[in-house]
Amino acid sequence: MVSGRLIPRGYLFTVLGIAVGMAGLVALGGMAERITRFIEGGDRFVLGQISVAGQGLGMGAGFTGGGLLPRGKLEEIRGVPGVAGIQPQVMLPLNPVTSQFLTLTQELILGLDLSVPMPNRHYRELPVRAGRFLRSGDRRQAVVGADFAAARSLGPGSRLVLDGQDFVVVGVLERTLTAPDRFVIVSIEAARDLWLAKDPLLRQVFGAGASLSREDLNTGAAVGWVASEDPDAVARRIAQRVAGVNITIPSEVSRLLRNSTAFFSALLVGIGTLGLLIGALSLANTVTAALFERIRDFGIKRALGATDLQLLAEVLGESLVVSLAGGGAGIALALALGWGIHGWVAPQGQQLFLFSPRLLAGAILFSLILGALAAAHATFRIARVPPAEAIRRGS
Amino acid sequence: MIRAIGLAKSFSTGGGAPLAVLKGLDLEVKPGEYLAVTGPSGSGKSTLLNLVGLLDGADSGEIWFGDERVSSAGRRRQSLIRGRQVGFIFQAFCLIASLTALENVALAARYVGGDRTEARRRAQALMERLGVAHRTRHYPAQLSGGEQQRVAFCRAVLNDPPVILADEPTGNLDEDHARVIREELRTRVRERGTTVLLVTHHPEAFGEADRVLSLVDGRLAEP
Numbered sequence A: 001m002v003s004g005r006l007i008p009r010g011y012l013f014t015v016l017g018i019a020v021g022m023a024g025l026v027a028l029g030g031m032a033e034r035i036t037r038f039i040e041g042g043d044r045f046v047l048g049q050i051s052v053a054g055q056g057l058g059m060g061a062g063f064t065g066g067g068l069l070p071r072g073k074l075e076e077i078r079g080v081p082g083v084a085g086i087q088p089q090v091m092l093p094l095n096p097v098t099s100q101f102l103t104l105t106q107e108l109i110l111g112l113d114l115s116v117p118m119p120n121r122h123y124r125e126l127p128v129r130a131g132r133f134l135r136s137g138d139r140r141q142a143v144v145g146a147d148f149a150a151a152r153s154l155g156p157g158s159r160l161v162l163d164g165q166d167f168v169v170v171g172v173l174e175r176t177l178t179a180p181d182r183f184v185i186v187s188i189e190a191a192r193d194l195w196l197a198k199d200p201l202l203r204q205v206f207g208a209g210a211s212l213s214r215e216d217l218n219t220g221a222a223v224g225w226v227a228s229e230d231p232d233a234v235a236r237r238i239a240q241r242v243a244g245v246n247i248t249i250p251s252e253v254s255r256l257l258r259n260s261t262a263f264f265s266a267l268l269v270g271i272g273t274l275g276l277l278i279g280a281l282s283l284a285n286t287v288t289a290a291l292f293e294r295i296r297d298f299g300i301k302r303a304l305g306a307t308d309l310q311l312l313a314e315v316l317g318e319s320l321v322v323s324l325a326g327g328g329a330g331i332a333l334a335l336a337l338g339w340g341i342h343g344w345v346a347p348q349g350q351q352l353f354l355f356s357p358r359l360l361a362g363a364i365l366f367s368l369i370l371g372a373l374a375a376a377h378a379t380f381r382i383a384r385v386p387p388a389e390a391i392r393r394g395s
Numbered sequence B: 001m002i003r004a005i006g007l008a009k010s011f012s013t014g015g016g017a018p019l020a021v022l023k024g025l026d027l028e029v030k031p032g033e034y035l036a037v038t039g040p041s042g043s044g045k046s047t048l049l050n051l052v053g054l055l056d057g058a059d060s061g062e063i064w065f066g067d068e069r070v071s072s073a074g075r076r077r078q079s080l081i082r083g084r085q086v087g088f089i090f091q092a093f094c095l096i097a098s099l100t101a102l103e104n105v106a107l108a109a110r111y112v113g114g115d116r117t118e119a120r121r122r123a124q125a126l127m128e129r130l131g132v133a134h135r136t137r138h139y140p141a142q143l144s145g146g147e148q149q150r151v152a153f154c155r156a157v158l159n160d161p162p163v164i165l166a167d168e169p170t171g172n173l174d175e176d177h178a179r180v181i182r183e184e185l186r187t188r189v190r191e192r193g194t195t196v197l198l199v200t201h202h203p204e205a206f207g208e209a210d211r212v213l214s215l216v217d218g219r220l221a222e223p
Helices: A012-046 A071-078 A146-152 A188-198 A200-207 A231-241 A250-260 A262-293 A295-303 A308-348 A357-383 A387-394 B045-052 B075-085 B101-110 B116-129 B145-157 B175-192 B203-208
Strands: A050-054 A083-093 A108-112 A128-131 A141-144 A159-162 A165-173 A183-187 A220-225 A245-247 B002-011 B019-029 B034-038 B060-065 B086-089 B163-167 B195-199 B211-216 B219-221
Touching (some): A012 A250, A012 A262, A071 A220, A083 A188, A108 A188, A183 A188, A188 A200, A231 A250, A262 A295, A262 A357, A295 A308, A295 A357, A308 B075, B045 B060, B045 B195, B175 B203
Parallel strands (some): A141 A165, B034 B211, B086 B163
Antiparallel strands (some): A083 A220, A128 A165, B002 B019, B002 B060, B211 B219
16 A cells, blocks of 8 residues: 555665666676677767778778878779768877877867768767867868767867867767767868878978878778669779779678677677676566565455465565655766766767667666565465464464 | 354474374354354464464364355455455454555545445544544554454444454453453444354453363364
């Protein structure tokens, strides 16, 4: 009998017990969601375009990992049947010292040819949270990723110095929880200037009068395809017809990306399983223990004529209220924990948790289902005890 | 009419030989009769009451309520019989700690399909009659022993059951409170024809009873 109380009397510690278990589950789930978003975001990006790079060992150049991709090669690619668009790019590590440690947290400079649209089918333009994206003609303007901006307290109008060159931040990207969060995006002309400034060998080659122009200074290109074409087939066609380039087959690179993130996927499964196990045991144990503590009450109620079904309905009702309260409190606790930790790590451009709506809804649903199952199990066990014995045990 | 035929019940003693408490006990209680069963502690009085009230199962034997053999009825049927035909009064009161006095009394109607508002009205009226109306909003822990037993009595009679089974109902009460309970039981028998089966080892209760039986060595006998 709830008798109008928000939480049935005597259930406070049960609610707290469930809340602690649920907070652990939601916090672990938040970390898992964060990793999932990163993997899914990367996968979506590589499946949206064919990435091409020059052959050779260029500066840490992200996914493309190549050397120079001269203008002539770009023209050859443009002529391959099925190609719908091509955007030259320059990708450089912000800090060359760390470029050999290509990690998920590396900060990169991305130079885009702003005179052509982005060919990536899933990212026609990168979403901007504040300010604007780059326009054709921008030269000393930069758009920065959310983590990059947070780590340096940048916003629209901020000054940004890259290798001694001044830039004005005109936009900050929406947080994507993927690689662009750590990007500085500039025009390709500006990126070429930075590349020359960073790479003494390249400067020497240019100074020696090599037959290179600035338009040849590309580390890669994003290639789009005609809607009716299979992107993998277009990529293979480019590989057959254009010599001296590295081509990524979208589906293969997706597979490679997933393989390279297999550790995180395994970690994700492990975290999820552990979280569910901890949450399930905590909740089931707490509900069962709380019900068995009241075995005398059940004995009395059966003496008053309660049937098994009436007791079950009563217990289920109470259990759902308690599980909901515990689940809600657990979510609040996890959010508070995540908020506290985020305040600590955000200045370093990190985000540990992603409390997505599906995670929170799943946590509530999980607590309700498990609470109901635990209550039903405990009720059936208690119902097997004769009322006289139940009254005696609880006295 | 309540009849018990050949009731036997034993309890395990933790590895030793089972302790036989009731050994083929026979009992017959007429409608409207006030029967007191006496006997020393451990003689099986409470066990007898639990078996008759369907709170526990016998090892063997039969229990009849009128022409229905209730001891072999299904779980649901036994629950209905407990709710509609039997009112229990326990020595330890057995109130639910998380409910107020009024909620405890009204609880008796909850499982027999009683109207909740009507149940609360009747509960209030009974509590006024027993002198505990000022305690309706109090929890059992806030009541004295005498008040708790009066609340428990109200709960036992709320559905106006034809049978009341009382297990040492005055065992934890002082004489004044004990007398109130005894008089109420007697009144129910006299005015409503309620059948009362009371077990006690307090001789004061015998005076109220129509008949007294003694439980000795697992069987009933005239004292």
